[in-house]
Amino acid sequence: MTHTITVIRGDGIGPEIMDATLLVLEAMNLGLVYEEADAGLVALEKHGELLPQATIDSIGKNRVALKSPLTTPVGGGFSSINVELRRRFDLYANVRPATSFPNTRSRFAEGVDLITVRENTEGAYSAEGQETAADGSSATSITRTTRKGSERIVRYAFELARRTGRKKVTVVHKANILKSTSGLFLNVAREVAAQYPDIECNEMIVDNTCMQLVMRPEQFDVIVTTNLFGDIISDLCAGLVGGLGLAPGANIGADAAIFEAVHGSAPDIAGKGIANPCALLLGAAQMLDHLGMPDKATRLREAIVATLAARDSLTPDLGGEGNTMAFAKAIASRAA
Structure with a gap:
């Protein structure tokens, strides 16, 4: 069965980690179709509003979205675009797993495996x-x-x-x-x-x-x-377990679901190609679970763990000298 996913590239490092995530998902040959939509500062610049009706319509039609971090400007408008999306689609359950990973800057390299609902x-x-x-x-x-x-x-x-x-x-x-x-x-x-x-x-x-x-x-x-x-x-x-760079989130409602990296848009490192894509990749794994592909979700998580364990092309925040796409390719090679 083919699933069409609304893809929101977001602001700051958002487009970079989304490119990395889609590279890994494509390597897994999942049969997903992507429909791009805008939100955040890029939407404000292109369409004159932070959350265009076309984006809302896309999520409503496809019922599943994969979203990079968004920036809400200080001042008028929504208090938060994320909060507004949750309100619009009644995404009442926020699901945040936290799991120990190898070779991370964490006080708990093992033993943590919990979910906050x-x-x-x-x-x-x-x-x-x-x-x-x-x-x-x-x-x-x-x-x-x-x-x-x-x-x-x-x-x-x-x-x-x-x-x-x-x-x-x-x-x-x-x-x-x-x-x-x-x-x-x-x-x-x-x-x-x-x-x-x-x-x-x-x-x-x-x-x-x-x-x-x-x-x-x-x-x-x-x-x-x-x-x-x-x-x-x-x-x-x-x-x-190592910070927000390893923290995915799912926002679930009866009629729609949005999966995301929960960290911010990190404009200070945008365009440098060094952003860690793990949070969004782990959010994509939650999405695969939601779409009824738990075996593929497990394969993706195992590929991330194996890449971290091997210290293969890790980004600087993880103690390596790799870049975003090299890290993604290393994960993709294990997930394919």
Whole structure:
């Protein structure tokens, strides 16, 4: 079956890591068809808007997109193009794996293999009721948590654990203090967890979670939490395994999914050909899982691991002297 993928090359190093990623995917002979669309600064320059309707239409039609980092200008418009895409397509589940890799600048060269499942559409990032007093003396923002949003993200986490053979889901909250919003999330999580007796469930307050992740990350399997906590925790987890250059992300909804590198557009190194494409490649592996090609996704991940282990053409951030395309070719040769 042929799948058409909306490809967003993005800003800064985005086009370079997308070229590298598509080179590897083409070497794997997956039968994918790519439809290019613009977003971010390049879209603003070409079309006069950060997120053109043509891009929205392409994602809606194809239902799957692979996206490089985007830059949201300071000032008017969206608070974040990424947040706007999640809102437009109701991409309620943000899925961020963190896995130990060989030959990385990490405190945990082995033992970390966890997934953070973050609610992606509610909470502190919904931008409801944001208001600043006229004299600048105070500011207010509404944080809204719903039963529907809590139930579907917790159920997604348990279904993910069951589907991938994982044994435990940790529900992360702050219900001891935020008794209304975080309390609702925790209560709903308990109700959902009771429907999955085959999956161990434990609860952990968010500050303790951060401490435990730094001390003993191997105790975690799947973490599920709310929007703001998930944003912080998933970046912490990336730091455990070598940084955002090895951190992919999937944004999943009922009708569409967007896969991405979660790092920024790094304009300071754009055009130098030294960007690490691993995060976007790992996002592409998540995409292959989503498209029903888990064997191909595994092959891609194994090729990345083998290339890191061999220190073959590694980019400077990984301690090597290679460039983006040489690194990609080394991975492609193992994934083909």
